[in-house]
Amino acid sequence: EAQVTQNPRYLITVTGKKLTVTCSQNMNHEYMSWYRQDPGLGLRQIYYSMNVEVTDKGDVPEGYKVSRKEKRNFPLILESPSPNQTSLYFCASQTQGQGGSYNEQFFGPGTRLTVL
Amino acid sequence: KQEVTQIPAALSVPEGENLVLNCSFTDSAIYNLQWFRQDPGKGLTSLLLIQSSQREQTSGRLNASLDKSSGRSTLYIAASQPGDSATYLCAVQAGGFKTIFGAGTRLFVKA
Numbered sequence: 001e002a003q004v005t006q007n008p009r010y011l012i013t014v015t016g017k018k019l020t021v022t023c024s025q026n027m028n029h030e031y032m033s034w035y036r037q038d039p040g041l042g043l044r045q046i047y048y049s050m051n052v053e054v055t056d057k058g059d060v061p062e063g064y065k066v067s068r069k070e071k072r073n074f075p076l077i078l079e080s081p082s083p084n085q086t087s088l089y090f091c092a093s094q095t096q097g098q099g100g101s102y103n104e105q106f107f108g109p110g111t112r113l114t115v116l
Numbered sequence: 117k118q119e120v121t122q123i124p125a126a127l128s129v130p131e132g133e134n135l136v137l138n139c140s141f142t143d144s145a146i147y148n149l150q151w152f153r154q155d156p157g158k159g160l161t162s163l164l165l166i167q168s169s170q171r172e173q174t175s176g177r178l179n180a181s182l183d184k185s186s187g188r189s190t191l192y193i194a195a196s197q198p199g200d201s202a203t204y205l206c207a208v209q210a211g212g213f214k215t216i217f218g219a220g221t222r223l224f225v226k227a
Contacts (some may be wrong), residue, residue, distance in 0.1 A: 101167050
């Protein structure tokens, strides 16, 4: 089954304790993104990757790191989490269509992170 | 800077009614526009994708249109059902693979 998976689905941690949220897709997609969703602010893009070893900042990259060492994986790293990073996080993947267009984005199930 | 607005923020309709959700964006230089559905506490389900060169897309009871020149898209839902109750999000994708989401329209279909 074609899918985007995220782990863990739920995480409660404390300020300053490094954590990684994993994202994996089995569709051989070139493009992957991380988003956070907050009440009243909607979904905002954190980082995206256009292929292996190619990443760039979205609208809210502060406090986050990413890496893309393999095509299927795009982990989100919080080196020193703070309470304002409490949020619902989504990973997405996408492939390029014909003529330079982009096909639809597929989203993972989400990771609910609470930083105390 | 691209901004995406969805109107109305919330909508309540009786079952069977046809309805239109609106999405507007400020910069017409987009690659595509995608409509999603999100149930409470759940992930996003893709409904329709419209490429910048297209005017509309249809899937079942759903029809999405795109007018790039005016910066508008509409999602038409025919014969609404209680199971259509959810939040509907639109997202535009522009240069550099950046994606901007609207705040969503919360739809409630009464049985």
